Amino acid sequence: MTKFNTRFAPSPNGYLHLGHAFSALISEKIASKSSGKFFLRIEDIDIGRCNKEFEKNIYEDLSWLGINYQKDVRRQSDYFKNYEVYIKKLRDLDLIYPCWATRSEIKKEIKKKLNTLSGWPVDPDGQYIYPGIYKNISKAKRSSLMLNGSDFSWRMDINKAIAFAEEKVGKNISFNEKGLEPIGIRTLEPSLYGDFIIARKEIPSSYHLSVTVDDAEQNINLISRGIDLYPATSIHRLLQIIFNFPETNWYHHNLLREENGIKLSKTNNSTSIKSLREKGHSREEIFTMIEENQPFPNF
Secondary structure: OOOOOEEEOOOOOOOOEHHHHHHHHHHHHHHHHOOOOEEEEEOOOOOOOOOHHHHHHHHHHHHHHOOOOOOOOEEHHHHHHHHHHHHHHHHHOOOEEEEOOOHHHHHHHHHHHHOOOOOOOEOOOOOEOOOOOOOOOOHHHHHHHHHHOOOOEEEEOHHHHHHHHHHHHOOOOEEEEOOOOOOEEEEOOHHHHOOOEEEEOOOOOOHHHHHHHHHHHOOOOEEEEEHHHOOOHHHHHHHHHHOOOOOOEEEEEOOOEOOOOOEOOOOOOOOEHHHHHHOOOOHHHHHHHHHHHOOOOOO
């Protein structure tokens, strides 16, 4: 039987809610049943939105829920230098390029092309696909902008990256889904994101880069997470291939939702584990609330 190493990776920018508890419990259960390891990771690269109070509460909530994880908790903000190494690898492969475009500049360029924003494609996160403002500028102009010191981001040249990955594996790139039906091999669709941002000047990483590097370095071989992150799997598997990382399995699960059908969210002030336990709810009641909405998988 394969031992599955899994992880729960919350961002300390709000209190955990029932959906987080469900996701953490699934990951812990998969690892436990397969005699693997379950890790806690603190995804805090967005330093401006994260704080110690929320991080402290993550530990308190998981302890109260009886969720056990490996002692070596990884905090992403401690690994910026490490992520820079992988950005350099992408630069050396000529798969990324600097971009100075602001959101307003991108909207202005789109309107110039279409006279309207409607009709322009958006990525799975709802962002306008980058219209390539700084993609093909001359080397001289690029050098001038770099020397000027203006803030910029690194964007992935998605067509180059896909071609590089396909040549590397000798076939269409794919990933292995173990949660959603139909289970098995699925084709990647990283082009849905266009030339996405892989790092910023002030933060030498992004969610996509950090999570892929972390999973490889922590030997995570099954990534369990909500279906809302399903599209990002195409980017993460693409990066795995580019960096020669081991291939993981993915287990995407359904989301717990509010009565109106909206997914539980920190920004929607969804009922937090903290508030429920402070109101006197027991751990067993929390588990019942979860299972009433979404049964645990029989993995």
